[in-house]
Amino acid sequence: MRIAIDAVGGDNAPDEIIAGVLESIEQLDKDDELILVGPEDLIESQLKSRKCPKGAVTIVHAPDIIGMADVPIETLRKKPKSSIAVLAKLAKRGQTDAVISAGNTGACVAAFQMRMRNLPGVNRPGIAVVFPTPEGPVVICDVGANIACKPINLYQYALMSIVYSRRMLGIENPRIGIMSIGSEDAKGNEIVKKAREMIKADPNMNFVGNIEGRDIFEGTCEVVICEGFVGNVILKLTEGLVDGLFKAIKQELMEEKLRLVMKFKPVMKRIYTKYDYNTYGGAPLLGLNGTALICHGSSKSRTIKNAILASKKLYTEKINDKIVECLSETCVRTPDE
Amino acid sequence: MRIAIDAVGGDNAPDEIIAGVLESIEQLDKDDELILVGPEDLIESQLKSRKCPKGAVTIVHAPDIIGMADVPIETLRKKPKSSIAVLAKLAKRGQTDAVISAGNTGACVAAFQMRMRNLPGVNRPGIAVVFPTPEGPVVICDVGANIACKPINLYQYALMSIVYSRRMLGIENPRIGIMSIGSEDAKGNEIVKKAREMIKADPNMNFVGNIEGRDIFEGTCEVVICEGFVGNVILKLTEGLVDGLFKAIKQELMEEKLRLVMKFKPVMKRIYTKYDYNTYGGAPLLGLNGTALICHGSSKSRTIKNAILASKKLYTEKINDKIVECLSETCVRTPDE
Numbered sequence: 001m002r003i004a005i006d007a008v009g010g011d012n013a014p015d016e017i018i019a020g021v022l023e024s025i026e027q028l029d030k031d032d033e034l035i036l037v038g039p040e041d042l043i044e045s046q047l048k049s050r051k052c053p054k055g056a057v058t059i060v061h062a063p064d065i066i067g068m069a070d071v072p073i074e075t076l077r078k079k080p081k082s083s084i085a086v087l088a089k090l091a092k093r094g095q096t097d098a099v100i101s102a103g104n105t106g107a108c109v110a111a112f113q114m115r116m117r118n119l120p121g122v123n124r125p126g127i128a129v130v131f132p133t134p135e136g137p138v139v140i141c142d143v144g145a146n147i148a149c150k151p152i153n154l155y156q157y158a159l160m161s162i163v164y165s166r167r168m169l170g171i172e173n174p175r176i177g178i179m180s181i182g183s184e185d186a187k188g189n190e191i192v193k194k195a196r197e198m199i200k201a202d203p204n205m206n207f208v209g210n211i212e213g214r215d216i217f218e219g220t221c222e223v224v225i226c227e228g229f230v231g232n233v234i235l236k237l238t239e240g241l242v243d244g245l246f247k248a249i250k251q252e253l254m255e256e257k258l259r260l261v262m263k264f265k266p267v268m269k270r271i272y273t274k275y276d277y278n279t280y281g282g283a284p285l286l287g288l289n290g291t292a293l294i295c296h297g298s299s300k301s302r303t304i305k306n307a308i309l310a311s312k313k314l315y316t317e318k319i320n321d322k323i324v325e326c327l328s329e330t331c332v333r334t335p336d337e
Numbered sequence: 338m339r340i341a342i343d344a345v346g347g348d349n350a351p352d353e354i355i356a357g358v359l360e361s362i363e364q365l366d367k368d369d370e371l372i373l374v375g376p377e378d379l380i381e382s383q384l385k386s387r388k389c390p391k392g393a394v395t396i397v398h399a400p401d402i403i404g405m406a407d408v409p410i411e412t413l414r415k416k417p418k419s420s421i422a423v424l425a426k427l428a429k430r431g432q433t434d435a436v437i438s439a440g441n442t443g444a445c446v447a448a449f450q451m452r453m454r455n456l457p458g459v460n461r462p463g464i465a466v467v468f469p470t471p472e473g474p475v476v477i478c479d480v481g482a483n484i485a486c487k488p489i490n491l492y493q494y495a496l497m498s499i500v501y502s503r504r505m506l507g508i509e510n511p512r513i514g515i516m517s518i519g520s521e522d523a524k525g526n527e528i529v530k531k532a533r534e535m536i537k538a539d540p541n542m543n544f545v546g547n548i549e550g551r552d553i554f555e556g557t558c559e560v561v562i563c564e565g566f567v568g569n570v571i572l573k574l575t576e577g578l579v580d581g582l583f584k585a586i587k588q589e590l591m592e593e594k595l596r597l598v599m600k601f602k603p604v605m606k607r608i609y610t611k612y613d614y615n616t617y618g619g620a621p622l623l624g625l626n627g628t629a630l631i632c633h634g635s636s637k638s639r640t641i642k643n644a645i646l647a648s649k650k651l652y653t654e655k656i657n658d659k660i661v662e663c664l665s666e667t668c669v670r671t672p673d674e
Contacts, residue, residue: 069520069521071521071523072523074523106519106524133581134581134584134585134588144518147518147525147526148526148527179570181481181484181565181566181569181570181573182443183406184406184408186408186409186411187443188484188566189484189485189566190485212569212570212573212577213569213570213571213572213573213574213575213576213577214573214574214576214577214578214580215577216574216577216578217577217578217580217581218577218581226570228518229517229518229525229526229567230566230567230570232518232549232550233516233518233549233550233563233567233570233571234550234570234574235550236518236549236550236551237550237551237553237571237574237575238550238574238578239550239551240549240550240551240552240553240554240555241551241553241554241575241578241579242578242582243551243554244470244471244554244555245579245582245608247471248471248608248611248612249586249604249608251471252604252607252608252611253604256603256604260600260601260604263597263600264597264601266593267586267589267590267593267597270589271582271585271586271589274585274589275585
């Protein structure tokens with residue numbers, strides 16, 4: 001299998017990206033191919049200094065870099081030789097089986113969608129992240145690929161997330177919840193209400209109905225579907241809140257006794273490890289005709305390594321074939337957008 | 338001033354509600370009047386057992402109770418003598434200056450809006466909650482009054498929240514952020530983009546532009562405006578996440594050493610006290626032609642007491658007059674819905 005990685009995407013590129021790629025090698029098969037995409041000189045000097053075994057990694061030159069704050073579509077147009085644009089082209093031409101980037105999410109979504117297109121029957125791809133919770137992993141889809149969400153998109157997110165959590169997380173019959181503002185059926189906006197009817201009409205879905213923000217952490221369901229705007233707010237709020245709370249605890253402990261901070265440190269570390277989303281590597285763009293993983297901007301080498309391993313599993317488990325199969329079998333109509 | 342309180346709203350009613358009302362008495366003025374609304378017998382027996390001073394509280398009989406899970410409008414129609422419906426009628430008839438309930442939020446919003454109507458110039462009221470953060474209090478509006486949000490609503494939430502945070506929290510020139518999915522101007526859905534233009538066009542607003550979920554806790558701004566759906570998810574996610582995280586910490590500490598749990602307990606307690614939203618009593622329904630506070634379903638006596646004191650401040654500070662004044666002076670058009 002061929003896996004192409006954006007060498008210059010993310011806050012810690014290229015160091016952590018290259019390190020992650022090299023770390024992954026020993027867990028891959030001999031005939032797997034790793035392709036680093038980015039400025040050739042930069043990648044070469046990085047590989048040299050890290051004593052990369054010869055032939056272990058191929059380089060595809062992409063001189064331009066899209067910044068994390070750049071406006072996606074505008075920048076893609078201006079920088080056709082950016083690493084993200086080149087990644088997408090490699091996938092389109094069948095020169096790679098998977099693409100991975102920790103760069104500008106908007107640019108990734110736009111480029112990958114434009115070049116790789118959707119799977120047959122899929123109206124809009126959605127980004128699926130895994131939230132590690134005390135009750136087990138919870139898949140949340142979409143967290144920002146699509147901010148003009150329609151009911152059919154939400155229905156398809158549910159269907160794709162079931163396939164994903166079954167094959168990738170080993171959850172055989174995941175319960176589906178739809179994010180709303182109250183657990184009763186009458187609650188929610190028009191999109192939520194219509195999507196709920198579609199999901200209810202599908203006997204293959206283990207649907208628990210509306211859920212609320214707090215339910216994500218309480219073991220109410222294993223799959224949460226929501227509009228990309230709402231999902232993105234959830235993702236970033238959770239990150240900010242966890243960091244803020246740990247900071248507050250540390251402050252309080254320091255006021256108490258410095259010794260207590262030291263004692264609390266391993267506990268915090270264990271919690272970080274237990275609920276570390278980096279374990280899952282990156283978030284797949286489900287519904288794309290290809291395998292694409294988008295990693296957090298702050299990704300470290302471990303995240304990148306895990307993303308490479310996840311892309312291999314997504315590919316070998318034939319997640320996409322299974323999604324197409326499920327979509328073709330569903331009784332719920334999927335009108336053209 | 339006359340303040341009417343729903344005696345039977347919330348998970349801890351009537352005990353905590355009545356207790357909170359009685360606790361508030363000593364902090365009110367002699368000519369303030371407290372009105373308890375609910376089943377007469379129930380309230381009377383509660384007051385008797387608590388040795389309420391004679392004449393301190395008036396009772397208005399409302400035999401019916403709306404449950405926390407009841408469908409708002411349907412139930413209001415079926416139960417015209419419910420405590421929430423009677424509260425709204427008292428306000429409409431000018432028989433009270435403020436209404437407070439910890440009951441069914443949807444029913445409160447529907448009843449209060451229907452009977453009390455909007456302030457001149459306000460298109461839709463919004464619920465404003467105060468989030469206590471390490472960087473100080475942050476007002477978030479709307480958290481669920483309106484789930485069919487238009488750009489003008491978001492603009493007005495900003496304007497009303499400025500008045501609220503200035504008069505109630507003493508923040509003279511609050512910075513306004515609009516909740517979106519990226520800090521750059523190009524990010525966001527159509528409603529956010531249009532609202533942003535309106536706010537930008539108002540020279541009186543200290544506008545920081547788009548913010549993301551994590552910014553709430555990082556001191557980026559003092560006012561966050563968002564659609565009611567998004568705000569409601571933020572509110573409930575935050576509650577659930579804080580509870581879940583503390584539970585996880587406790588679990589980890591117990592695995593470590595039981596003695597450590599005991600040491601950590603006062604720290605957790607201090608954090609709870611420091612970041613306790615109950616301090617703010619309840620969330621006002623800003624934009625209503627009257628004073629209405631909606632309290633959390635889990636409100637304890639302290640929350641109710643604080644809500645009573647907050648309603649008095651909202652009233653005496655003439656928040657509503659100030660909102661009308663600001664709306665009439667703004668250069669941003671407010672089209673009829």
